[in-house]
Amino acid sequence: MINSALKEQQEQLIRQCQEGDRQAFMELVKAYQGMVFAVLYRLLQDKEEIEDVAQEVWVKVYQSIRKLKSPAAFRSWLHRIVVNAFRDRMRQKGNQIAFSLDDDLRLEDGDSIQMEMEAPGLLPEEELLRTEWQEHLEDAIRELPPSHRAVIIMREIQGMSYEEIAYAMDISLGTVKSRIARAREKLISKLSVYLKEKEERKV
Incomplete structure (x- = not known):
């Protein structure tokens, strides 16, 4: 029930943003900024560049949020904006795609290639x-x-x-x-x- 209430609260926040409520938009940024940075961190290694692209993402969100038909689809919609911003940046850099090797790479369901071998006490x-x-x-x-x-x-x-x-x-x-x-x-x-x-x- 708590998840349902939280979901409704977030959707109401998005509707307020669509109505032009700037305070609601600041709360929305605060709620989802972590997700935006997490996605970009996986793709870009430069902190300054991550911050620049994140800012571009939120400008786009602010400009386009009224076009979002369903507040329930906000998360997927935001993810698309993040990926598109990343792709635009990569096109500017000649299609070079960066990535961060902080997790295992799953080759098949349940299997993985270890991104980084255990470090403590290595010879x-x-x-x-x-x-x-x-x-x-x-x-x-x-x-x-x-x-x-x-x-x-x-x-x-x-x-x-x-x-x-x-x-x-x-x-x-x-x-x-x-x-x-x-x-x-x-x-x-x-x-x-x-x-x-x-x-x-x-x-």
């Missing part, structure tokens, strides 16, 4: 292997086509649902699933070669 050789692993993982993601790179970051690093990605990228659900499947196959293939070479070096 020099282990530290070298950790750095080498991260470099190969980053290279493998960078080598993906931009369209595949974007969806794999949104799905496996941001944890967005297929539906959210489809909405954010303005593509069909089938296209999302297809791109993610192909991206996973390419990552597995590239990383399997590295892991095999590493095992051979041990022999």
Whole structure:
């Protein structure tokens, strides 16, 4: 019941924003700023750039919120604005997509590739292997086509649902699933070669 009441409260806040209530808009920013920064942090590594893009997002929200037909859809709508702002920034930078390796990369439901090996008490050789692993993982993601790179970051690093990605990228659900499947196959293939070479070096 509490969740239902909170949801109604947030929807009422959005309706107030649509009516031009500036105080309500400031409260809306406060409520969702954390989510906006969390999404951008996964995609952009520069703090100043994250803050710039976040500001662009809220300007767009302020300008467009009256066009939002259903307050209940605000979260997905906001996510789309964030992703579009990110894509615009990447186009300005020549389509270079950055990403943050703070979580595991899930290759299949229930499985994952560890983004970062455990750090505490590593020996020099282990530290070298950790750095080498991260470099190969980053290279493998960078080598993906931009369209595949974007969806794999949104799905496996941001944890967005297929539906959210489809909405954010303005593509069909089938296209999302297809791109993610192909991206996973390419990552597995590239990383399997590295892991095999590493095992051979041990022999």
